[in-house]
Amino acid sequence: MKNLIAYFAKQKILVNIISIVVFVVGLYALTHIQRELFPNIAFDFIQVTTVYPGASAEEVERLVTSPIEQDLKEVDGVKKIMSISVQGQSLIYIQLDPDQTTSDEAKSDVQDVIDKMSDLPNEAEKPVVVSLESKLRPIVEVSLSGDVSESVLREKAKLVQDKLEKIRSVAKVNFNGLRDYEIRVEALPQKLKQYHVSLNDLIFALKNQNLSIPGGVIEAIGPHKKEMIVRTIGEYKSLEDIKKTVVRANELAESIRVGDVARVKRVFEKRKYYERTNGHPAIYLTVLKKEKGDAIQLVDDVKAVMEKMKPLLGDKIHVSYINDMSYFVRRRLKVLTNNLAIGLVLVVLILSLVLPSRIAFITAFGIPFSFLGTVL
Template sequence: MKKAIHYFVGHPLLAWLTILSLILSGIMAIFSLRSEAYPNVDFNQVKITTVFPGSPPSDIEQLVTIPIEERLREVDGLEQVRSISRQSVSEILIKVDLEEKNPAKVVNDLQKAVDQVSDLPEQVTERPLFEERKSGKFPIMELSVYGDISSHELYQAAKLAEKELEKIPGVARVDLFGQRDREWHVLVNPDKMEKHNVNLQHVIQSIKLRNVNIPAGTFSRGDARNIRTTGEFETISEILDLPVIGNEVGNTIPLKLFSKTRDTFQRPEFLASTNGFPAINLLILKKEKGDILNTVSRIKAKLKEFDKTLPKGTKIAIINDEGKRTENRLNVVQSNAIIGFILVIVILVLFLSFRDSIITSLSLPLTLFGMLIIFPIYDITFNLVSMLGIIISLGMLVDNSIVISENIYRYREQGLDPLEAA
């Protein structure tokens, strides 16, 4: 180290070129930095959510939660498994053992175990949702779509906003909260149903048999192609024309003779309102490698375009903005760092010469640029924790710079030339 210092002291041009390269590289690194509120931390936790519509907690536990937990017991490296069975939903929270050497393998084994669960009720039409819990997977913005419009128009506006927001670079997905899925209700008349000798089980069975979408294997000629058997209802009028087995000899009669249909929405499990109007909230999650400030900026630009595309009477309000909160936090830390830098210069000027104090103070930005060069290489984000680390390390380094500068200044006061003093 001494030889390197002697070499740079004897070759000032090389020292200035090194300083210049540090500055240029640091400036280039700034443009590739990603901003976050906090660093992305993997909690080594997994959440498995399964929906069983209309089922009480007791059925959820017996028919959904327990079968999945039995599969999870086959996986090694788990610290804790907790489950919550509530109306229509099963949630299983899993903690991976912190001492596990390969937590990614454990998570992969959990995914495979969940995929192998095959004895769930047929009413569970969607596979269990497998989600890893990380600090970067929390919403960066929450929007509310509301207005003096019908439930159908509100739903269509929210789906349109969801579709457009998911196209924005940096957005991972958009979750809807407070929405009600569209439903077609069949309302039977008991008296007319009895007149045609039809029971409710006949109606349910007929609807199930004629509203299907199931895989039917593959067809191979050149490239393999999947084949599906589809027979889902496309319009509500098709339901009324559905033949149902009735009367004593087993003749079929159309459903419309003893029932009617209603185009509506499911019963709400959660209610959302904004400014006194029914609302649907949109929770926006960014991609793991996305920049929170840039992503939020793009979202706000897209919101201005919605004024032209959304139905008349529809409004969008920002309920929560993590981007703004993150920007404020970073600005506070940055302003404190700048104030600290100025105070260092002022104090050095009081005790050293102006020239020596400026040279000593330059060690702060040069060290900062050197650290910024490392950030993109190791995928470190510009966040509150990393900024505090920078400030603390700069505080320690400036102490060394002050001691060295003061010693050089003392030798020069004794009459030594700059080279000998250094």
């Protein structure tokens, strides 16, 4: 160590060059480093979510959760399997053993098992497999609120989502408070009684009409062989299509249609919760950041996009920012910068009391030098 110190003490030009390089490259790295509130963490957990509309918790447990748990036992590296079955949904959490497998490998194995399953109910949606990790985290929420109709607010929120998802560091934009449209068929008891139609007749007619069924392939015989794909398309495209659906007909071609015994309308789905900002109905857009994105730069980009969109949103719709994570990142960086500056000043002042000023400044120079060297 003494020889190393003696060598650098003699090579003043080399020391100066190294110091300048560390300062220049360190400052460049400091201005381009990724700024994040918390580091990315993999939790060694995999979640399997299955939606089974209309099923009770007991049915979900028996028909969905138990079969999936049974098949997941063949996956290597599984430490524990936990499940929650509620009305209409199954949640399965798989804890992994990090010594036996990685999160990516286990997720691929679980997905293969799910894809091979064939004994789930037809009414159940396809299970979704996700790896629980912190790389996709909300960075800011954009609130759109105002005294406008829900359909107008919904239209503007969709427009904002399209613009925000074009930002390079944005992984996804999720909605809170946005309701989808649904077609509601309300049976009229007096009409059902008048036409002698049961509720099951109405349900059966709607269920069997709204279908798209493959019919195979027709091959033409001759010198110019051709193939045509046959498909029976009966999906509804408008409210009129639903109203014209035949519930029952007789031999005289007289038919009873859905519009004769029910009221058909397009409405918003049932509200599960209310979202408000400053007392006004609101829709929240939660912006998720990509793993390599910069928190501060992303929020600045989001605010710049929203500033440009204000003329399109109109005067009645107000934009607010909620749960801005970049605020905490800026505050931490400010504390770090202030502490560095205060520490540097205190070191210079204290050393100046016992050492010559030149030596005190050279010694204090080691603080920013060490900090910038660490950034590298």
